[in-house]
Amino acid sequence: MTLYYSLVFLLLMAEMVLFMLLIVPMPYSLKRKMFTFLSESPLIARLQYGLKITFIFILILFVDSVNRVYRVQMEVSSFTHGNERASVVGTERLEVQARKFYSQRNMYLCGFTLFLSLILNRTYIFILDILRLEDEVKRMKGDPDALKSKDSERLDNAAGAGDIGRLKKELSKKDRDIEALKKQMEGLSREYNRMGDQVSPQDEAPKKDR
Template sequence: MTLYYSLTFMLLVTEMVVFMSLIIPLPFTWRRKLFTFISESPLVAKLQYGMKITFIFILILFVDSVNRVYRVQVELASATKDNKAGGTTILGGSERMEVQARKFYSQRNMYLCGFTLFLSLILNRTYVMILDTLRLEEEVKRLKGDPASKGKNASALGEAGNAGEIGRLKKELAAKERDIETMKKQTQGLTNEYNRMGDQVSGSDSIPKKER
């Protein structure tokens, strides 16, 4: 196994260990402290950024392994077809074993990279779900009057779990404020137009009275 596939295997084992640590039942206080540390630690943030780049390279390896599997399958199918048709391409014992070995290694690399990417998605989703659960538990305790839930931990979990939601709400709020400003300008224009037309109607009504 080459170096980069060995590193991919080590990453897969690490993901399995992390996943097991996430699903292990822990007391609420311990779990809250753990996820608060993960959410606030700058080292963890840098590690997550580095892992995103690593998964991009693993995706490239996965695409390459799928391509190799396809090419080996085509080569093996073509040789088998020629053998059945009585062609000149005949795979001997050693050649056939070499093709089968390349097929095995290509499939192994494809499964290794594929499961690593798939488990990374599962870890990300599990992490987000646990954050949501902790935030909801903090909210329930706050509504019940628990003062401990009003501190730094609740805000940290809320910010970690709702970063994208907060950004979306801010954009919607800015859009609504622009709509309100536009409506104010339109209302002011309609008011001015109404006053102008009212003055014109009043002026036209007063002219016949003076002529009489």
């Protein structure tokens, strides 16, 4: 196995370990802290950027391996069904079969690495959504431990990527504006009542003098 395919194999093993860490059961608070760190750490962000470039090269290797498998398969078919069947030397046929095996191995290796990267990405986003929804459910139930915290806000920001996240942010902003208007109206109402109470005794005083 060449060096770059060995690196692809190591990356596949790392993805498998990371997937197991994502799905292993753990306490809610520990999981929230871990995913908050993953979503906010600048080191993890740079690592994700580097992995995106790496997966582009793996995609190129996958396309090349598919092309090699196709060419070797055509060569094997010509040996099997062509007119040269009787003149094929045994060692040459073994060499073609070996190249077919290595080409298929490289194709499966790159393909599974790319496929598992997509699974990891979707699993990570789903877990962020689940943590955010669990925070919202606990806050609706009045759990004091589930008050709005920086970790929850970070999870909201991490899970709020894309158009859906943008709409959710706009909706939450409008809700905060409505709450601010309600508080302002309550303050104006209290001030109006206080002013009314101060004016009423002054109006009653001249009536008593009469």
